Amino acid sequence: xxxxxxxxxxxxxxxxxxxxxxxxxxxxxxxxxxxxxxxxxxxxxxxxxxxxxxxxxxxxxxxxxxxxxxxxxxxxxxxxxxxxxxxxxxxxxxxxxxxxxxxxxxxxxxxxxxxxxxxxxxxxxxxxxxxxxxxxxxxxxxxxxxxxxxxxxxxxxxxxxxxxxxxxxxxxxxxxxxxxxxxxxxxxxxxxxxxxxxxxxxxxxxxxxxxxxxxxxxxxxxxxxxxxxxxxxxxxxxxxxxxxxxxxxxxxxxxxxxxxxxxxxxxxxxxxxxxxxxxxxxxxxxxxxxxxxxxxxxxxxxxxxxxxxxxxxxxxxxxxxxxxxxxxxxxxxxxxxxxxxxxxxxxxxxxxxxxxxxxxxxxxxxxxxxxxxxxxxxxxxxxxxxxx
Amino acid sequence: xxxxxxxxxxxxxxxxxxxxxxxxxxxxxxxxxxxxxxxxxxxxxxxxxxxxxxxxxxxxxxxxxxxxxxxxxxxxxxxxxxxxxxxxxxxxxxxxxxxxxxxxxxxxxxxxxxxxxxxxxxxxxxx
Ligand SMILES: [Zn+2]
Numbered sequence: 001x002x003x004x005x006x007x008x009x010x011x012x013x014x015x016x017x018x019x020x021x022x023x024x025x026x027x028x029x030x031x032x033x034x035x036x037x038x039x040x041x042x043x044x045x046x047x048x049x050x051x052x053x054x055x056x057x058x059x060x061x062x063x064x065x066x067x068x069x070x071x072x073x074x075x076x077x078x079x080x081x082x083x084x085x086x087x088x089x090x091x092x093x094x095x096x097x098x099x100x101x102x103x104x105x106x107x108x109x110x111x112x113x114x115x116x117x118x119x120x121x122x123x124x125x126x127x128x129x130x131x132x133x134x135x136x137x138x139x140x141x142x143x144x145x146x147x148x149x150x151x152x153x154x155x156x157x158x159x160x161x162x163x164x165x166x167x168x169x170x171x172x173x174x175x176x177x178x179x180x181x182x183x184x185x186x187x188x189x190x191x192x193x194x195x196x197x198x199x200x201x202x203x204x205x206x207x208x209x210x211x212x213x214x215x216x217x218x219x220x221x222x223x224x225x226x227x228x229x230x231x232x233x234x235x236x237x238x239x240x241x242x243x244x245x246x247x248x249x250x251x252x253x254x255x256x257x258x259x260x261x262x263x264x265x266x267x268x269x270x271x272x273x274x275x276x277x278x279x280x281x282x283x284x285x286x287x288x289x290x291x292x293x294x295x296x297x298x299x300x301x302x303x304x305x306x307x308x309x310x311x312x313x314x315x316x317x318x319x320x321x322x323x324x325x326x327x328x329x330x331x332x333x334x335x336x337x338x339x340x341x342x343x344x345x346x347x348x349x350x351x352x353x354x355x356x357x358x359x360x361x362x363x364x365x366x367x368x369x370x371x372x373x374x375x376x377x378x379x380x381x382x383x384x385x386x387x388x
Numbered sequence: 389x390x391x392x393x394x395x396x397x398x399x400x401x402x403x404x405x406x407x408x409x410x411x412x413x414x415x416x417x418x419x420x421x422x423x424x425x426x427x428x429x430x431x432x433x434x435x436x437x438x439x440x441x442x443x444x445x446x447x448x449x450x451x452x453x454x455x456x457x458x459x460x461x462x463x464x465x466x467x468x469x470x471x472x473x474x475x476x477x478x479x480x481x482x483x484x485x486x487x488x489x490x491x492x493x494x495x496x497x498x499x500x501x502x503x504x505x506x507x508x509x510x511x512x513x514x515x
Contacts, residue, residue: 127455136421140479140506141451141458146466149449157490203450247427251468251478252419256447 005225006098007235008385009108010039011347013218016335017184018118022215024060025072027114031217031340032073035110039221040231043073046221047106049080052093052113053339058128060116069112086132086374087288089113090218090342091381095241097222107227113340114217125213132375134249145210145289147250147376149202152291154257156204161294163204165309167195169290170208170332172312176319177329179360184214184335209290214335218343220350236353239367240273240384242266246377258299259377266300266371269382277302280384281365282352283323284345286373287330296371297325300382324362327352342372346383353387394422394434403505405498407441409475410434418474441496442512443471448481448488469494469509482510 012034014027028051036043049069057063066080085092090113097109117125130143137147155161174190177183190208198207228235244264247253253260270276277300287293294308302323303311311317317325328334328348331341349368351357370383394410398421401408409420415429418437425432448467458464465481465488481488482497493512498505 123456123459126453127457130455137478138455140466141454141461141464142466142478143451143453143455145453146449146451146464149451150447150466150468153447153449153490199452200450201453203452205449249421249478251476252421252423252427256468 006101006238007223007225007228007232007388008220008238008346008350009223009228009232009235010035010041010221011219011350012038013182013340013344013347014216015182016214016216016337016344019215022116024056024062024065024068024114024116027116027215027217028069028112029072031114031219032110032112035219035221041108041221043075045108046075046078046110048100048109049075049078050093050097050100050109050111051080051082052089052111052343053082054087054089054115055128055131056116059120059125065114085379085381087338088342088372088374088379088381089339090344091346091370091372091383092243092342092379094220094222094343094346094383095243095381098238098241101222101224107224109222110219111222111343112217112219113343115337115339116215117213117337118215122213132378137249143202144376145202145205148289148291149205150250151256151295152204155291155295158257159306161291161306161309163196164192165294165312166205166209166290167192168312169287169293170195172318173287173326173330173332176327176360177333179358180329180334183329183333184212185329185333188333205289205291211288211331211336214337216335216337216340216344218340218347220343220347234354235388236350237386237388238383239386240269240271240275240382242268242270242272242382244268244380248378250376258295259373259380261377261380262296262299262371262373265380265382269369269384273384275367275384280367280369282327282349282362282368283325284328284348284368284370285325285330286371287326287332288336288373290332292373293325293330300371319360319362327357327360327362342370342381345370345372346385349385353385394424398422402498402507405505407439407496407507409437409439411437420471420475420477437473439471439473439496443469443494443509445488445490445492445494446470446476447490450485467494467509477507480506480508482508483514487511487514
């Protein structure tokens with residue numbers, strides 16, 4: 001089924017980073033208010049809310065985010081839903097909202113993602129994030145970074161992936177974040193040496209291969225064509241959505257070197273959009289760990305197996321390159337407030353397509369693709385946008 | 389058999405220091421940690437496979453950022469092992485960094501930690 005005639009009519013986000021003095025309510029309020037303002041839509045025109053979050057019950061002792069969110073926004077009475085797909089929850093919430101609008105039941109759905117992770121110490125947060133792995137893996141002490149490290153080692157042995165290429169992903173995305181004032185690392189320039197000398201987290205992966213623990217919120221409004229005509233000057237069209245899951249435990253997968261759910265979700269999204277890889281101008285790719293950007297670009301068939309690293313070295317995925325990837329800074333440097341991340345990716349594409357991305361604007365962008373992963377490739381969502 | 393009893397049985401066997409998995413009666417695919425349905429063919433009838441515990445290291449990592457309850461044991465050496473009868477299992481390894489290489493032959497050991505039996509692997513013939 002084609003998605004056509006579903007639009008993004010407003011976007012907004014808070015700064016990502018280690019935010020002092022913020023609460024779930026204040027972050028939700030800030031992101032949602034900016035989004036309503038951006039869409040020039042009245043509060044009363046919001047028909048439903050979808051909220052995305054990973055673990056507010058563990059990070060902040062609060063699990064009733066639908067009630068909290070509706071109340072904070074003065075929208076009590078409005079139906080509110082919460083969508084979960086581990087670290088891809090934000091992208092899942094967007095796709096759910098698309099289906100809600102497509103169903104004809106709702107005209108304007110406000111999608112909000114939020115995470116406030118820095119209220120607990122790092123080791124507590126490591127344990128909370130490890131809850132996204134298979135029960136057996138958890139019992140052995142295996143975290144998502146450990147799975148990523150094992151997958152990376154196989155790619156180094158069999159696909160020519162190099163340690164320097166991984167460092168270069170971090171360097172590129174940190175460079176991009178210098179132009180994004182809302183990024184977690186807006187002022188941090190990172191060199192290959194910085195990455196190579198950072199402490200080992202899960203050999204061969206080092207500290208600078210990982211996205212930071214960020215606080216933040218992001219929101220967008222998904223609207224029907226009927227609604228768009230009334231208020232939106234520059235709607236961006238959602239042309240394709242695709243989602244997939246994979247075998248839960250890494251040990252039980254046939255394919256250990258790449259993520260099948262990424263391949264499937266991308267195939268499905270491109271099919272619903274009626275597009276090919278060649279027609280995509282920019283991408284936001286889930287780079288919670290540096291190898292993911294390269295492996296997933298290959299899984300989505302933007303590059304042949306084993307060649308995304310070379311494309312990076314040649315500058316193809318730089319902001320000025322033929323196929324810019326993670327111009328926002330990516331999860332790596334823009335930050336990864338887990339529940340907000342997938343929404344933040346689509347927000348970046350929306351700004352780029354509207355020609356409103358400021359200093360980091362890529363000229364002449366007509367289409368964009370966002371890719372979000374939950375767990376270690378367990379849940380993947382791909383969303384494609386076009387200028388209308 | 390349902391998932392609950394399969395997993396219970398797997399864990400009971402580990403406590404008895406036995407590694408016993410499942411073989412699909414329809415397609416023959418071998419699973420170490422049980423799943424209620426065969427991932428290959430979707431059937432749900434299994435016979436038991438007793439593993440020798442010998443296998444090959446497919447990939448590994450040394451994990452420094454460990455969950456809270458493993459803090460005292462950090463760093464953890466973690467590997468993915470393919471057993472000689474088929475099927476794979478991820479586990480901690482008792483191996484030093486210079487003993488680690490992909491393709492290394494390993495054998496299972498059952499280590500008691502806080503009254504709990506943990507399945508681990510060590511280099512074949514090693515200490
Ligand atoms: Zn079978």
